Amino acid sequence: MTIPSDRLRQLTGRFAELEARMASGTLEGDAFVQASRDYAELEPVAATANEVLAMRDEMDSLAEMASDPEMKAMAEEELAALRASLPEKERILAIAMLPRDSADARPAMLEIRAGTGGDEAALFAADLYRMYERFAAEQGWKVEPVSMSASDVGGFKEVVANVRGNGVFGRMKFESGVHRVQRVPVTESGGRIHTSAATVAVLPEPDEVDVRIDEQDLKIDTYRASGAGGQHVNTTDSAVRITHEPSGLVVTCQDGRSQHKNKEKALQVLRARLYEKQRDEVQGAEAEARKAMVGSGDRSERIRTYNFPQGRVTDHRIGLTLHKLPEILAGAGLAELVDALIAEDEAKRLATLDG
Numbered sequence: 001m002t003i004p005s006d007r008l009r010q011l012t013g014r015f016a017e018l019e020a021r022m023a024s025g026t027l028e029g030d031a032f033v034q035a036s037r038d039y040a041e042l043e044p045v046a047a048t049a050n051e052v053l054a055m056r057d058e059m060d061s062l063a064e065m066a067s068d069p070e071m072k073a074m075a076e077e078e079l080a081a082l083r084a085s086l087p088e089k090e091r092i093l094a095i096a097m098l099p100r101d102s103a104d105a106r107p108a109m110l111e112i113r114a115g116t117g118g119d120e121a122a123l124f125a126a127d128l129y130r131m132y133e134r135f136a137a138e139q140g141w142k143v144e145p146v147s148m149s150a151s152d153v154g155g156f157k158e159v160v161a162n163v164r165g166n167g168v169f170g171r172m173k174f175e176s177g178v179h180r181v182q183r184v185p186v187t188e189s190g191g192r193i194h195t196s197a198a199t200v201a202v203l204p205e206p207d208e209v210d211v212r213i214d215e216q217d218l219k220i221d222t223y224r225a226s227g228a229g230g231q232h233v234n235t236t237d238s239a240v241r242i243t244h245e246p247s248g249l250v251v252t253c254q255d256g257r258s259q260h261k262n263k264e265k266a267l268q269v270l271r272a273r274l275y276e277k278q279r280d281e282v283q284g285a286e287a288e289a290r291k292a293m294v295g296s297g298d299r300s301e302r303i304r305t306y307n308f309p310q311g312r313v314t315d316h317r318i319g320l321t322l323h324k325l326p327e328i329l330a331g332a333g334l335a336e337l338v339d340a341l342i343a344e345d346e347a348k349r350l351a352t353l354d355g
Contacts, residue, residue, distance in 0.1 A: 002090060003097065005056060008049040011097075015039075015046035045096045052093050055086050095346050103204035103279070104170030109272040110143075110202055113158045114151070115178065117196025122155030124181045124306075125198040127329060129159050132175075134331025135338075141165030146265045147253045160269055162205065169204040174317075174341040176202050177301045183308035193309060197302075205268075206275035213271065219243040220263065225254035242266045249273050304337075313337070318344045 018039055021027060027035050059082050065075035112128050114121035136143045147160040163172065180197045188194065225239040239254030240262040251273070253266040305314045306325060313328050314321040320340050327333030 003052075003094060005053060008053055008093075011042075011049050012046050012053070015042045018042065041100070045093070048089070048093045048096055052086070052089055055082055055089065058082060059086070091350075094350055098346060098349050100170075104173075105167055106169045106204040106206075107162060107164040108169040108172050108202050109146070109205050109269060110161045110163050110172070111158070111200070111269075112156065112160075113199045114156065115197035115199050117181075117194065119151060119153045119155065120181075120183075120185045120194055121196040121198055122151035122157055123153060123185075124155070124179075124196050125157070125159065126155040127181075128179060128198055128200065129156060129161070131329050131331055131334060132161075132163070132172075135334045136163055136165070136168075136331075138332055138335065139165060139168075139171070141168055145255065146269060147255045149254075162268070169202065171338055171342070172202045173204075174303075174338070174345070175200050177303035180302060180305045181308070182305065203272040203276045204279075205272050211271045211274045211278070213244070213267065213274070217244055217246050219245060222259055238262055240266050242270055244270055244274065247274060247277060249277075315341065317341070 018035065022035055022039055059079060062075045062079040062082070065071045066079065068075075110132060112125045112132075114125040117124070133143050142164045144162040144164065145159070146162055147158070149157040149159070151157050178197050178199050180195060182193055182195050184191055185194050219242070221241040221243075222237045223239050223241065224237055238257055238259045239252065240259060241250065241252045242263070243250050249270060251266045251270045253262040253269070255262065255265070303315065303317055305316070306329070307314070308325065310323070311325045312321055312323045313325050315337055318340060320337065322328065322333070322336060324333045324336070328337065
């Protein structure tokens with residue numbers, strides 16, 4: 001995709017103006033915070049735009065030099081090298097200039113729930129949670145459990161966690177959907193392969209100003225925690241269930257020993273779900289376009305299969321199979337899948353712009 005030079009000069013000019021405003025010392029408070037965000041977002045794009053403009057100007061100069069018989073051979077050699085390298089630099093620039101989801105830079109709420117498959121599904125949900133924990137550690141992110149509902153066999157019926165760091169949602173958002181596992185359960189004496197599933201949802205975490213919750217809209221119930229646990233389970237009414245009556249959303253949290261902490265965590269989850277609901281409503285007109293990309297992020301959509309007997313992982317949205325199941329479940333290998341999904345999304349959005 002070739003972006004006109006005039007447009008690139010407008011972009012670099014806008015960045016220069018922003019740089020001057022930042023250096024002037026006249027910006028304060030919210031205006032300075034917003035300008036800092038704009039600067040951080042625009043700086044790498046402007047740098048690449050300047051490189052492309054410089055390469056194009058150099059090509060024009062070399063084309064003029066090539067009309068001189070004494071300079072022709074040298075000019076044409078340098079011109080050929082620039083012609084070979086410019087398209088890749090322009091592609092990088094086009095990707096950098098693609099419209100960004102404003103939520104991409106945010107931390108995320110990760111929700112994993114055991115699906116079909118009973119105990120085996122709960123064990124697989126735990127495998128997925130560990131995979132994301134290790135992947136997050138590789139990225140320099142921090143994972144903070146919000147709520148965990150353990151199964152009797154050591155897996156998770158449900159686990160919710162915050163993933164904090166730079167660009168979490170942008171890299172994690174394509175993980176939403178149904179993850180399927182094919183393996184021989186440890187409880188299976190006949191050696192038969194079972195298929196189980198777990199659903200993953202990755203929601204951008206909002207600031208408090210993004211979602212305002214009126215206490216009057218909430219119905220809050222407290223009860224005694226249940227399920228697998230130690231001496232503190234079933235001793236106090238510390239578990240919290242919050243119903244947001246306008247939307248009908250229900251959130252429960254029983255992981256902490258303190259009712260106050262559980263309420264705080266439940267509100268955190270509620271805020272993320274309400275924010276996602278708002279985003280879906282705003283992006284309603286773009287819903288079909290989003291589905292045409294790597295995936296809609298719908299939790300009912302089967303996105304990936306982990307096949308243990310063959311040691312492979314297949315992402316059905318992009319038709320990519322990697323025979324690296326242990327590395328992927330160990331976290332480090334997941335980056336290859338994530339990068340491929342992001343690249344596919346960028347390629348399809350670039351094609352849409354070209355069309």
